[in-house]
């Protein structure tokens with residue numbers, strides 16, 4: 490019997506990536522740039538991908554299960570041309586992993602057509618869905634994102650902008666939205682800016698993206714982040730921006746910097762690589778251990794390992810290799826193979842670690858399965874001591890804002906003290922970055938959601954006692 494113990498399941502999983510292009514020239518094509526943008530956002534979701542484009546008020550959409558490169562080929566891309574397009578890559582946190590829940594969601598109706606791509610999770614989706622169903626609306630998916638498109642179309646007779654602001658005043662939770670109408674590309678970010686969204690430009694064309702790395706990928710220039718509570722409407726003649734919420738308090742997900750985002754992205758003015766480097770430096774300052782070598786768990790542990798090395802003077806080395814070709818079809822080892830510490834995902838460079846006291850830097854510990862296996866592999870390869878240092882605080886609480894977290898009791902730091910966890914992982918010592926250290930690694934000014942570390946959420950969550958208000 491195979492059990493679900495992949496290394497991927499030992500990480501919090503990102504929810505989605507969104508990308509949109511609006512070409513001022515109606516003869517230009519926006520679909521190919523969206524395809525390239527989605528490829529560079531693939532790390533944010535690998536379950537399904539979709540692109541919708543509009544041309545002469547006709548909206549076409551193609552979506553499928555799998556990676557962007559699996560869903561789209563030149564023939565399919567040719568069938569959906571248009572000067573404005575939006576795209577989406579999905580990892581399911583709300584609704585099942587199925588084609589019905591793949592995005593963008595599309596609605597064609599008497600007054601026009603609309604496509605919606607959503608990154609985030611609505612905390613009141615069930616209530617809103619019930620109200621809509623009672624009022625006669627039908628749903629084709631189990632995704633919370635379909636609630637958004639249903640609300641917009643229901644109120645469309647008031648005009649698009651009015652129906653959008655009415656919708657986003659009604660929904661709660663996290664959302665970075667990229668919306669395509671017959672004649673506009675629209676971006677919106679929730680009042681706390683929990684999920685990232687930024688604006689770029691390429692010649693006369695406008696771009697909206699979850700991360701700035703996608704703007705770079707299509708040869709665009711970063712313009713600015715969309716502000717929490719801001720809507721931006723891009724028409725051929727003009728770009729209009731307005732705030733739909735008086736009460737905004739920035740609370741961008743701190744885990745974007747720890748693990749989710751690509752290191753070459755800049756989110757809300759803070760570059761991700763720099764934040765990881767600083768986290769490692771602060772970790773070195775907070776909890777140095779005598780050692781001969783510091784190594785990072787690839788990929789996101791490596792910048793922090795470099796930072797730790799710089800802060801402590803411990804030499805940095807590449808002690809662990811990660812196979813990039815173990816994909817979604819990976820069949821996890823059975824109990825017998827696991828006990829032999831078989832790992833197809835990671836392997837240790839024996840000559841680098843043999844006889845050494847090793848510091849192993851990881852970005853986070855969720856279930857602890859990867860750390861336990863790596864400690865075992867390092868010891869088998871002859872490491873004298875293994876000290877784990879984690880460049881984020883212990884993950885003790887679930888996320889309600891679009892990140893897939895295991896149940897509370899499966900979060901190993903929820904049920905174990907640091908000493909108990911250290912013993913369970915088989916390490917010689919274990920230390921985590923403090924919450925203050927994490928904030929210092931960002932910009933020291935706050936404005937981040939730290940809910941999965943502290944249990945204090947920026948938006949009240951049904952059934953959860955703690956909220957730091959909005």
Ligand code: SF4
Nearest residue numbers: 742743888938940941
């Ligand atoms: S609870 Fe954690 S993962 Fe979720 S948005 Fe907040 S910081 Fe990010």
